[in-house]
Amino acid sequence: MNSDEWERLKEASEDFATDVARTVDALLVRAGVVLDVAERFAPGRVREFREALEFTAQDVDDRFAAFERRLKRFQPDSRGA
DSSP states (O other), rough: OOHHHHHHHHHEEEEEEEHHHHHHHHHHHHHHHHHHHTTOHHHHHHHHHHHHHHHHHHHHHHHHHHHHHHTTTTOOOOOOO
């Protein structure tokens, strides 16, 4: 893999991570609105669901961090280019 290929791959992975983050954020915002209404009817259950959503968001962040670490292993050595 040369430097140009690496840069394209890195850019694509960053774009993908951004898209996923926006999707998860939008889901959390929409779910939050619904949960605000539902909380009046079943406060304990809603709290559990909110915690599950927060855990899911953190899980997505952790997975992308792990992916970024793995991706860096493929980065070409710029000293040899």
